[in-house]
Amino acid sequence: MYGPNDVPQPIPYQGSKRRIAPTILQYLPARMSRFVEPFAGSAALSIMVAARRCADGFWINDAHSPLIRLWREIIHRPGEIADRYAHLWNDQLGREREYFDEVRRRFNGRHDPADFLYLLARCVKASIRYNANGEFNNTPDNRRKGARPSEMRRRISHASHLLRGRTQLTSWDYKDVLKDCAKDDLIYMDPPYRGVCGNRDQRYLPKVDHDEFCGRLSDLNDRNIMFAVSYDGRTGTKTYGEPLPDRLNLTQLEVHAGRSTQATLLGRSDVTYESLYLSSALALSLKRAGQANESRRIRQPGSHFTEMNSYIGLFHRFLQPHPQTSADG
Numbered sequence: 001m002y003g004p005n006d007v008p009q010p011i012p013y014q015g016s017k018r019r020i021a022p023t024i025l026q027y028l029p030a031r032m033s034r035f036v037e038p039f040a041g042s043a044a045l046s047i048m049v050a051a052r053r054c055a056d057g058f059w060i061n062d063a064h065s066p067l068i069r070l071w072r073e074i075i076h077r078p079g080e081i082a083d084r085y086a087h088l089w090n091d092q093l094g095r096e097r098e099y100f101d102e103v104r105r106r107f108n109g110r111h112d113p114a115d116f117l118y119l120l121a122r123c124v125k126a127s128i129r130y131n132a133n134g135e136f137n138n139t140p141d142n143r144r145k146g147a148r149p150s151e152m153r154r155r156i157s158h159a160s161h162l163l164r165g166r167t168q169l170t171s172w173d174y175k176d177v178l179k180d181c182a183k184d185d186l187i188y189m190d191p192p193y194r195g196v197c198g199n200r201d202q203r204y205l206p207k208v209d210h211d212e213f214c215g216r217l218s219d220l221n222d223r224n225i226m227f228a229v230s231y232d233g234r235t236g237t238k239t240y241g242e243p244l245p246d247r248l249n250l251t252q253l254e255v256h257a258g259r260s261t262q263a264t265l266l267g268r269s270d271v272t273y274e275s276l277y278l279s280s281a282l283a284l285s286l287k288r289a290g291q292a293n294e295s296r297r298i299r300q301p302g303s304h305f306t307e308m309n310s311y312i313g314l315f316h317r318f319l320q321p322h323p324q325t326s327a328d329g
């Protein structure tokens, strides 16, 4: 049997929220009817929520359709996709460089999910990059062969076990997903706005425009639907992305997202913080459920970021542990 800390990640993905998923989870309700990820990518949050048994159903959406086709195989035909990955992995041995090019050429012709999984497992920084013609053009990381077939099989079968029978999969534009969401959904959004998905060409995807995105969030507020958004952030004193505006009445938190490798190489130790915004409906629900008490300090629109780090610490302390996470030790 799998434990709540055994969180499989079958799809290697640059920009994955895997490392900070446990922190984000603390700001979500302990019980959710449906957990919706309109910008799912490797769906790190959905997998974490499923492993901790916090939601009854899931909706994994990403406008990039090869990714959703891969998710479909992983969830519904785990044995077949694991076999096909094993075949590609073994077949490459001894000629890894040329083999990658062959698979990439084939993938650009017919977008086969197993080829896509192999490319993601082998390419530099697991980054999806396309050229202006819509062809996948990332190169292999020659130091890595990709996860071993036995390990990949374990991750795939566990992810399938967690999500099968309770997950809807679509490759829609996020706006259509938001339109279809209902009042008892919890929506977690991690849009590509700040370019953290790598320097990839996004022309093959519907654009995520900041103002339009804010308009959609305002609409969710009007419909009283709970949501959380990962958006802007900072590394040391350098900020990236545009903050979400005060008029949306969001609670803004900063999440410690690790040290910048670039800064470490330069002998500095800059820490990256990512903003996590909670809708007022979500903040209220956490308060009602006793997951945060009255005296917690939440940054309300218009206040300052001063002492944000200690405030995050305080917020954490005031949250009651989830029943599922209390077993973590």
Ligand SMILES: C[S@@+](CC[C@H](N)C(=O)[O-])C[C@H]1O[C@@H](n2cnc3c(N)ncnc32)[C@H](O)[C@@H]1O
Residues within 6 Å of the ligand: 013, 015, 016, 017, 018, 038, 039, 040, 041, 042, 043, 044, 045, 061, 062, 063, 064, 172, 173, 174, 175, 190, 191, 192, 196, 197, 205, 206, 207, 208
């Ligand atoms: C930052 S990544 C999400 C990473 C994800 N949180 C994870 O843990 O792997 C953003 C994702 O949004 C998708 N995307 C970009 N534009 C989109 C749109 N208009 N509608 C839906 N998805 C979109 C991209 O394909 C990408 O996978």
